[in-house]
Amino acid sequence: MGDGREAPLRTFLDSTFKGGANTNDWMNIIHAPTSGFGLRSASGPARRPSGDQRVFYRENGFLLARGLMPLSLLDQLRHRLRDLSHGVEEDTNDLETKIAAREEAEASARALKDALSQFIRVPTLLDWVEDFCGKDVLSLGAMLVRVLPTEEPTTSEGRLHQNGYFIPMEADDGRVVSVWSPLEGTTSAGGVVEALTVLPGSHRSPLLQHDLNGGEQSALISSPPKGVKSLALAVEPGDVIFLHPRLIHGSQPNRSSRVRTELVAHYASARTPFV
Incomplete structure (x- = not known):
């Protein structure tokens, strides 16, 4: 984008998540489809956040919406991931096998x-996104990231960042929003996924300097706001967390x-x- 932010973002993703996939839907205005996953229905999730939920987001900088993502789409994503991981191996001297493996991948x-x-x-997701951003929603892309298991100690509380x-756009209160949703992963008692840490209210702080040159276990933000307690969110597949662009948060280490x-x-x- 001309301001050098894309390179630091790629460095951060590569050092933190060790692989994944993204889309080419960068800087495209998007609209909900009329067929497919997550169509609006009277029996589905709420069309918009409630008044209380809007207040909660303004005060805390995040909002958890239960069951907003269609499980059928998550199943499709899991299936595609399995296709990638179980493809034909290229460790062969046979040229035709190598070509087939590459084409399959x-x-x-x-x-x-x-x-x-x-x-x-997903229409049910875009309804909520429009509540944050307005009608003309610009996609800044999507990523499917994989957090590998680790037993290494960490003091970074999940690579906290903003x-x-x-994002090379003004991070004001009502125009930019991120969404986070678990596909599958570590489960605790009761089958609940605990993978994201947030610092409620930290979005009231300005954008802080991030150190992208440290090791995998180093902190990105060396001086987070004092007196703000971190909160580990318990979510299930299908849940969506909306994040303010200035909210300090991070993905917890994968101990499974x-x-x-x-x-x-x-x-x-x-x-x-x-910007």
Whole structure:
């Protein structure tokens, strides 16, 4: 975008998540489809956040919406991931086998990107996004990130950061929003996924300097606001967390034996100025 933010973002993602996939839906105005996943219905999730939920978001900088993401779409994303991980191995001297493996991997990657494009356009999700950004919603892309298991100690509380530091748009209160949703992963008692840490109210602070040159276990924000307690959010697949661009948050270390997969997307009003 000309301001050097994309390179730091890629560095952060590569050092933190060790792989994943994203979409090509960058800086495109998007609209909800008339068929497919997550169509609006009277029996589905609420069309918009309630008044109390809006107040909660303004005061805390995040909002948890239960069951907003269609489980059928999450199943499709899991299936696409399995296709990628169980493809034909290229460790062979046979040229035809190598070509087949590469073609299969490319087809699976395209299918995964298509599924991610559906994710950012889910009507029930866009209804809520429009409540934050307005009618002309600009996609800032989506990512499916994989958090590998680790037993390494960490003092960084899940690589705390602010999304607004990486987004080349003005991070004002009502024009930019990020969404986070678990695909599958570590489960605690009761089958609940605990993977995201937030610092409620930290969005009232300005954008802080981030150190992207440290190791994988180092803190991105060396001096977070004092007196703000962190909160680990318990979510289930299908739940969506909306994040203010200045909210300090981070993905918790994966202490399970399985890879944890998370969906992340960013949106803005088409009228939001670049910085």
